[in-house]
Amino acid sequence: MSVNEVVAGEPGGPAPAPTEAAARPPSSLGREALRRLVRTPMAVVGMALIAVFVLVAIFAPLIAPYSPTDNSWLDQVRPGQYPGPSAEHWLGIDPLGRDVFSRIIYGARQSLLIGVVALALGAVAGIALGVLAGAFGGWVDTVVMRFVDIMLSVPGLLFAIAVAAMLGQSLTSVMIAIAVVNVPIFARLLRGEMLGQRGADYVLAARSLGISRSAIVFRHVLPNSFTPVIVQGTLTLALAIVEAAGLAFLGLSGSDPSAPEWGRMLTDAQETLTSAPMLAIYPGLAIVLAALGFTLVGESLREALDPKFRR
Amino acid sequence: MSLLEVRDLSVTFTRSGQEPVRAVDGVSFDVAAGQSVGIVGESGSGKSVTSLAVMGLLPSRGVQVGGTVTLDGNELTDMDQRALRDIRGRDVAMIFQDPMTSLNPVVTNGRQLVEVLTRHAGLSKGEAKAEAEQLLRRVGIPDPVRRLGEYPHQLSGGMRQRVMIAIAIACRPKLLIADEPTTALDVTIQAQILDLLRTLVAESGCGMIMITHDLGVVAGLCDDVHVMYSGRIVESAGTKDLFARPSHPYTDGLLQSIPRIDDDDPADLLHTIPGSARDTVAWDRGCAFQPRCARAVAECLSGPPAVTELGTPIVPHPVRCLRPVGQDVSLHEGNVAR
Amino acid sequence: MLRFIVRRLLLLVPILLGLSVLLFAWVRALPGGPAQALLGERATPEAVAAIESQLGLDRPLWEQYLQFLGRAVRLDFGASLQTGQPVIDEMVRRFPATIELALAALLIAVAVGIPLGYLAARRYGTWIDSLAVTGSLLGVTIPIFFLAYLLKYAFSVELGWLPTAGRADPRARAEHPTGFYVLDGIVTGNLGASWDAIQHLILPALALASIPLAVIVRITRASVLNVVNEDYVRTAEAKGLLPGTITRRHVLKNAMLPVTTVIGLQLGVLLAGAVLTETVFAFAGVGKFMADAIVQRDFPTIQGFILVIAVVYVVINMIVDLTYGLLDPRVRVS
Numbered sequence: 001m002s003v004n005e006v007v008a009g010e011p012g013g014p015a016p017a018p019t020e021a022a023a024r025p026p027s028s029l030g031r032e033a034l035r036r037l038v039r040t041p042m043a044v045v046g047m048a049l050i051a052v053f054v055l056v057a058i059f060a061p062l063i064a065p066y067s068p069t070d071n072s073w074l075d076q077v078r079p080g081q082y083p084g085p086s087a088e089h090w091l092g093i094d095p096l097g098r099d100v101f102s103r104i105i106y107g108a109r110q111s112l113l114i115g116v117v118a119l120a121l122g123a124v125a126g127i128a129l130g131v132l133a134g135a136f137g138g139w140v141d142t143v144v145m146r147f148v149d150i151m152l153s154v155p156g157l158l159f160a161i162a163v164a165a166m167l168g169q170s171l172t173s174v175m176i177a178i179a180v181v182n183v184p185i186f187a188r189l190l191r192g193e194m195l196g197q198r199g200a201d202y203v204l205a206a207r208s209l210g211i212s213r214s215a216i217v218f219r220h221v222l223p224n225s226f227t228p229v230i231v232q233g234t235l236t237l238a239l240a241i242v243e244a245a246g247l248a249f250l251g252l253s254g255s256d257p258s259a260p261e262w263g264r265m266l267t268d269a270q271e272t273l274t275s276a277p278m279l280a281i282y283p284g285l286a287i288v289l290a291a292l293g294f295t296l297v298g299e300s301l302r303e304a305l306d307p308k309f310r311r
Numbered sequence: 312m313s314l315l316e317v318r319d320l321s322v323t324f325t326r327s328g329q330e331p332v333r334a335v336d337g338v339s340f341d342v343a344a345g346q347s348v349g350i351v352g353e354s355g356s357g358k359s360v361t362s363l364a365v366m367g368l369l370p371s372r373g374v375q376v377g378g379t380v381t382l383d384g385n386e387l388t389d390m391d392q393r394a395l396r397d398i399r400g401r402d403v404a405m406i407f408q409d410p411m412t413s414l415n416p417v418v419t420n421g422r423q424l425v426e427v428l429t430r431h432a433g434l435s436k437g438e439a440k441a442e443a444e445q446l447l448r449r450v451g452i453p454d455p456v457r458r459l460g461e462y463p464h465q466l467s468g469g470m471r472q473r474v475m476i477a478i479a480i481a482c483r484p485k486l487l488i489a490d491e492p493t494t495a496l497d498v499t500i501q502a503q504i505l506d507l508l509r510t511l512v513a514e515s516g517c518g519m520i521m522i523t524h525d526l527g528v529v530a531g532l533c534d535d536v537h538v539m540y541s542g543r544i545v546e547s548a549g550t551k552d553l554f555a556r557p558s559h560p561y562t563d564g565l566l567q568s569i570p571r572i573d574d575d576d577p578a579d580l581l582h583t584i585p586g587s588a589r590d591t592v593a594w595d596r597g598c599a600f601q602p603r604c605a606r607a608v609a610e611c612l613s614g615p616p617a618v619t620e621l622g623t624p625i626v627p628h629p630v631r632c633l634r635p636v637g638q639d640v641s642l643h644e645g646n647v648a649r
Numbered sequence: 650m651l652r653f654i655v656r657r658l659l660l661l662v663p664i665l666l667g668l669s670v671l672l673f674a675w676v677r678a679l680p681g682g683p684a685q686a687l688l689g690e691r692a693t694p695e696a697v698a699a700i701e702s703q704l705g706l707d708r709p710l711w712e713q714y715l716q717f718l719g720r721a722v723r724l725d726f727g728a729s730l731q732t733g734q735p736v737i738d739e740m741v742r743r744f745p746a747t748i749e750l751a752l753a754a755l756l757i758a759v760a761v762g763i764p765l766g767y768l769a770a771r772r773y774g775t776w777i778d779s780l781a782v783t784g785s786l787l788g789v790t791i792p793i794f795f796l797a798y799l800l801k802y803a804f805s806v807e808l809g810w811l812p813t814a815g816r817a818d819p820r821a822r823a824e825h826p827t828g829f830y831v832l833d834g835i836v837t838g839n840l841g842a843s844w845d846a847i848q849h850l851i852l853p854a855l856a857l858a859s860i861p862l863a864v865i866v867r868i869t870r871a872s873v874l875n876v877v878n879e880d881y882v883r884t885a886e887a888k889g890l891l892p893g894t895i896t897r898r899h900v901l902k903n904a905m906l907p908v909t910t911v912i913g914l915q916l917g918v919l920l921a922g923a924v925l926t927e928t929v930f931a932f933a934g935v936g937k938f939m940a941d942a943i944v945q946r947d948f949p950t951i952q953g954f955i956l957v958i959a960v961v962y963v964v965i966n967m968i969v970d971l972t973y974g975l976l977d978p979r980v981r982v983s
Contacts, residue, residue, distance in 0.1 A: 150667035154959045155921035162955055165943060166678050238790055245792045246925055250943045266795055270929070277802045284795035291790035299786065368886055400889030407887075412880040416979060417902050426898070427888045462978040478888065 036304045043304075046296025053290045057108040064102035065090075068260035071097040080275045091282050094265075095272060096258075100279065104286055106260040111290055114175055115240040121179035123233055126186025133187065134194030134225075135217045144187065151184040160243055164252040171254040174247055178240045189232055193225035200224075227305050234298030238291040245287050262287050313341035314518045315365070315486055319378035322360050326373055334360045336542040336594055338378075340535075342486065342518040347509075349521045349533035349550070351565070355589075357542040358522045362488045365520070366405055367395040383485060401431040404479035408491040410471035414463035420474050421459030424481060431482045446477040450507060469500035473507070480511055487512065490522040505532055526565055530554065538562045541591050541599035548628040558621055558628065558635040560604045598632070606634050653974060657967050668959055672952055673717050679948055726953030731938075731945055736953040740935050745828030746816055747934035749846075750927065751919040753854035758861035759912060766869025766908075767901070773874060781866055788863025793922050797856035797929035804852060811852055814931035818845050853930040857922050861915035868911045872904040879903070906977055913969030917962040 037043045056063060065088075074097025076083050084092045091100035133144040151159065160177040167173030197203060198221065206216050241262075247253060248263025257264070262283040269280035322335040335357040342348045352358045363369050365380050367387055380387045382402060387395065407413040415423060421443055428439035440459070447455035450473040463471055472492060479487060489508060493501035509532055512519050521533055529536050529550060536553050538546040538561065546559040557563040567582035586603040597612035598604070604611070610633055619635055622628030684700040701707060720726070726736040769781035805813040816830055817823060823842035825833045831850070834843025876882065877900060885899040923936030931937065935954060942950035974980045 146663055146667065149664050150671060153664050153668055153963045154955060155917040155962060157918075157921040157924070158955055158958060161924070161943060162675060162951065165946070165948075165951060166675055242790060242792050246794065249792075249794050249925060249928070250940055252943065263792075266792070266798075270798065273798055273802055274806050277798075277806075280795070280798050280802075284792065284798070287795065288787070288791050292786065295786050295790050366887055368883065396889045396891065398889065399887055405884075405887040407880060407884060409880060413884045415881040415885070415899050415903065417906075417977060418898060422898075426890060426894065430888070430890055430894075464979050475884075478884075 034304075037300055040300045040304070042296050043300035046293050046298075046300065049289055049293025050297060053108055053293055054112065056105055057112040060105050060109050064099075064105040066099040066102045068103045068106040069098065069258050070102075073097045073099070080272075082272065082276045082279065084276075084278065092276075092278065094268075094279060095276075100282060103260040103265060104262070104282055107262040107265065107283065107286060108290070110171075110254075110259065110261045111241050111244065111287070114171070114178065114244045115237045115294075117175045118178035118182070118240040118244075119233055119236050121176065122182030122236065123186050123229070125179070126183040127190050127229065129183065129187035130190025131194065131217070131222065134191040134198070135213075135221075141191070145191065148184040148187050151180075152188075156181045157243065157246055160247060161250060161252065164247055169252065169255045174244055174253055177247065177252070178243050181243070182236050182240075185236075186229065186232065189228055190225055193228055194221055197221045197224055228302075231298055231302045231305065234294050234301060238294035238298065241287060241291045241294075314344045314346075314383060315342040315520075316381040317341070317361075317365065317378070318381075320361065320364060320380065321375075321377040322357070322364050322369065323375040323377075324373060325375065331375075333594075334542055335364065338539070338542075338544055340537050340544065340547065342520060344485065344518050345512070345516045346535070347512055347519040347521060347533045349523065349529035349536040350539060351523055351526055351529055351536060352539035353524050355541075356539040358524075358539050359490055361539070362405070362490050362520060362522050365488065366399060366403060367392070368399075368405075397431075400427050400484075401482045402484055403486045403488065404482070404484040406472075406475050406479045406487070406489040406492045409495045410463075410468055410475050411495065413475055414471055416463055419460055419462055420466070423463075424459070424474065424478050427478055427481050442481070443477075446481055447474070449511075450474075450477045450480075451503075452477075468496050469503065472496060472500075472504055476504075476507065476511070480515065483515060483517070485517055487517050487519045488522070489519065491524070492521075493528065494524070501528075508532070526554075526569065538565070541594065543594060543599070543631065545600070545631045546629070548622065549626060552622070552626065552628055556621070556628070556637065558630045558637060559600075559632050560606050560634075560636055561600050563636045606636070608634065654971060657970060661963055661967060664963055665960065668956070669718055669721055670714070672721075672956055673714050676717075676948065676952060721956060724953075724957075726956070727949040729942070729950045730947040731941060731950065736950050739938060739950070740953060740957060742828070743933060743935045743938050746830075746932060747920065747923050747927070747936055749829050749831060750850060750853055750857060750923060750932060750934060750936075751916065753850045754857035754919055755861060755912070755916065757854055757858040758865050758915065761858075762862045762865030763869050763905075763908065766866040767873050767904075769866065769870045770873035770877065778870075781870065785863035785866040788859045788866075791859060792925075793856055793859060794925040794929050796859050797853065797926055800852045800856055801929065812849050816846060816849050816932055817842065818849075821845055849932075853926045853932050856929070857919060857926045860918055860922065861912075864911055864915060865908065869904065869908050872907045873900060876900050876904040906973065909973055909976060910969055913965050913972075916965050917958070920958050920961065 073083075073089070073093045076093055077095055077097050082093055082095055083089065086092070089099050089101065091104065094100050094103070129144050129148065133141040154162070160181050163180050164173050164177035167176060194217075203216060203220060206220055244253070244261075245263030245266060248261060249267045253261055253264050265283040266280055266287070269276070269283070272279055318339050320335055320338040321333065323331050323333045325331040338357070338361055340348065340350075350358045350361060360369070364376055365387070367390070369376065376388065378388070382398070385398075387398065390398070414420070421440065424443040424446060425436065425439040428434050428442055429436060432439070432442070434442060443459055444455045447458055452458055452470060452473050458466065458470075458474075463474070466474065476492075487508075492508065493504050496504060505528060508519070508521075521529065523529060526536075533550050536548060536550050537544045538553075538559060540559075540561050546553070546557075546562045548556070548558075553562065554566065557566050561584070564582065564584040568584060584603055585605075590602040591599045592601050592612065593599070594615050597614065598607070598616045601607045601611040616631050616633050618629045618631050619633075620627065620629050621635060684697045724737045728734060729736050729739050732739060765781050769778040772778050801813055804811045812818070821842060823830075823833065823839055823845075824837050826836060827833055830846035831843050834840055834846060881903075882895065882899050885895045890899075920936075923934060924939050925936070926932070927934045927936035928940040938950065939954045941947070942954070
């Protein structure tokens with residue numbers, strides 16, 4: 001089991017009791033949760049961070065003053081001396097003569113891309129496995145869950161390292177590596193939810209009305225199981241960004257070393273840590289803020305959706 | 312002077328950004344030594360909050376308590392938590408509704424019983440253990456030595472409630488508060504537990520407050536009854552008197568809703584009170600029961616209804632109602648003939 | 650109880666077997682296949698072919714798997730491409746360092762996390778609570794190696810309070826009979842060496858502790874919040890028990906159940922996180938060795954490391970499950 005899951009897991013125990021699930025009217029819950037969400041300062045800060053992050057990623061060419069790979073300022077760099085912030089270069093110049101601010105701005109693109117793709121791949125595969133196990137039960141469930149157990153027996157980061165090392169140096173392999181780590185987490189989450197819902201009163205009611213199994217699963221159980229998936233998804237985005245940085249630190253990142261990537265910028269900054277610590281601070285801060293945005297929203301969302309916290 | 316005197320008790324819950332909620336409002340009643348007093352009402356009527364206020368167990372934040380609670384001449388509402396802790400468990404003890412959740416699952420029954428004895432009765436661990444065994448025997452638990460070493464989940468619901476009762480009576484309290492002690496139990500067990508409580512009160516001579524939503528529980532157990540609705544006592548009387556002469560329309564409705572098999576007319580078998588406790592009116596605007604009351608008239612919404620004394624100074628029977636049941640000969644209209 | 654343990658042990662077998670299949674497949678899927686992975690990217694086709702027949706790669710897959718499994722059971726992962734020594738020897742030599750580091754981090758996480766989480770719950774909604782919650786959210790979003798940089802820069806480079814790297818002062822002479830440097834100092838009566846080792850441990854342990862600390866704070870807080878609202882705590886208060894007794898016997902005893910589970914799980918996270926932390930602090934443990942192996946594409950080492958960590962991880966989790974059974978009487982009986 002990896003960090004992601006522990007952080008996301010319900011404190012101290014089983015998934016929400018089936019009775020609670022049965023009692024919640026799905027549509028009004030979403031609206032009600034949303035209303036409570038915008039009243040939570042934590043969530044508002046988180047949403048603001050996400051908004052900035054996404055907007056910067058989309059409009060990077062408009063915001064960044066220079067190209068992220070333009071190294072025209074190499075002549076201003078001396079070993080151990082890197083020009084700090086100035087009017088032309090807001091965050092200074094890196095050891096290879098590039099504008100740090102532009103690289104940070106473009107880095108948002110890379111991070112967002114990794115996060116979204118890794119989440120999408122991991123969630124889709126995990127959900128498919130979870131639904132398979134939860135809907136069919138029996139030996140299908142046993143086989144799927146054994147597989148999930150095996151995947152969870154390797155700590156998340158190690159798993160990602162192994163996959164990335166296997167697939168070779170490329171952005172795609174990083175995204176797949178992070179996605180794979182999330183597959184068992186989503187699978188287990190969804191299966192648990194579905195099992196909980198299976199015994200819920202409304203499912204029994206639907207079954208007693210003679211509604212077919214697939215109809216119950218797809219029309220009733222699945223939609224009701226999705227709220228925790230949304231929460232987990234938000235948190236996964238945050239962790240994907242952090243994990244991508246960790247992989248970059250171990251040399252497992254995109255194949256183009258000059259591409260602006262926060263994780264790699266942070267890694268490269270280790271060499272100049274004593275002379276230019278700010279070169280580490282900028283990309284580090286960018287990673288923390290982007291990840292924090294998703295974490296804040298995810299955590300607030302969970303609290304908002306948790307019947308225990310409802311007032 | 313009575314053992315317990317509650318005077319003008321009020322409890323208000325305040326939460327920032329929300330209207331304060333007055334859960335208990337101007338409640339007064341007495342409990343004499345050896346007397347059992349029932350407080351009856353539906354959920355949300357303030358009966359459980361009243362009992363927690365008497366125990367001093369309400370949270371300090373977001374709660375305002377007014378009025379006085381006096382036990383044996385000592386005013387509890389004045390005391391700080393330190394002093395209250397010495398009284399709780401020793402002079403006043405409480406039995407809660409759900410024995411499944413009211414006992415600590417990871418501590419043995421014995422330890423949960425012993426800890427109250429060592430805390431208040433000044434017994435050593437060994438003495439307390441022997442005493443605990445006696446207590447379990449007294450509340451009718453067979454094989455007490457084995458049970459003491461077991462955990463709550465190894466006992467049935469009824470047995471757990473007996474353990475709770477043993478804990479409550481351990482230090483021979485002057486006052487026992489039982490908050491819906493049988494609600495969570497099977498019907499057959501309910502009677503046994505009530506029997507046990509009746510015997511224990513008779514033997515020890517302590518006072519008891521029985522909090523319940525079930526008039527049937529009160530009938531066999533209590534001397535006096537107070538009926539609460541929306542935070543206020545709406546009718547008080549001796550138990551026999553109340554059953555003979557229910558005067559508040561709410562009390563009347565409660566009694567009517569107990570099914571009677573001896574009634575010949577099947578349509579009369581089950582009465583219900585229309586609406587729910589949520590359909591209410593703030594007491595300062597009028598009678599809180601007005602929206603559900605079949606006897607309501609316009610005056611019911613002009614300020615808090617006055618208390619009418621239907622009894623005598625020796626046998627009081629006050630009712631907070633403008634048109635008490637059975638008293639409406641003089642009033643002009645309404646569905647007099649029920 | 651014994652049956653419970655045996656059943657849990659049997660459950661491990663399919664997981665470990667599955668893991669070995671996965672790792673076997675992983676080696677097969679490496680770019681260029683296992684022979685290429687062993688020889689490096691510049692190997693000649695002839696050398697590759699020679700190695701392939703030497704490794705038995707021309708035999709049927711199931712035979713190869715059985716051979717792989719047989720060697721894995723004997724902890725034989727081949728020679729490290731970095732040093733030419735058997736992977737297992739390299740790991741055994743470095744394991745004490747990593748265990749020492751992981752335990753130090755766990756100690757920090759538990760010693761700070763549980764009281765802080767408890768305090769946050771008891772002061773729910775106050776600034777202490779907000780601080781604990783915000784801090785723990787930061788703890789899981791900050792990349793470990795970034796935190797390691799920050800600590801290193803602040804406390805070693807700028808303030809000069811603590812050493813920047815390594816496990817011990819290279820000028821100091823100390824014997825290391827166990828490989829656990831702090832312990833070694835005590836065993837050999839060289840307390841100065843112990844103190845030196847502790848100083849070298851502080852920063853990497855702090856960095857490594859960030860995630861477990863954050864997780865423990867949050868779980869403790871949530872768990873205590875749950876428990877203080879339980880009926881049995883109200884019962885305890887109604888009994889007039891002293892606050893200390895209520896906290897210890899009725900709140901903490903229950904609230905610690907989920908925390909125990911999480912602490913066990915965090916050990917796995919710590920072992921994986923050591924790869925990053927040890928690298929920043931040039932701390933000569935298995936984590937650093939693994940990080941180097943990744944950069945050098947030393948696949949036998951990566952493979953051995955993953956298998957060993959996974960085994961350690963599942964065994965720890967089994968122990969945690971058993972402990973849980975001891976702590977919670979409800980599990981014990983069923």
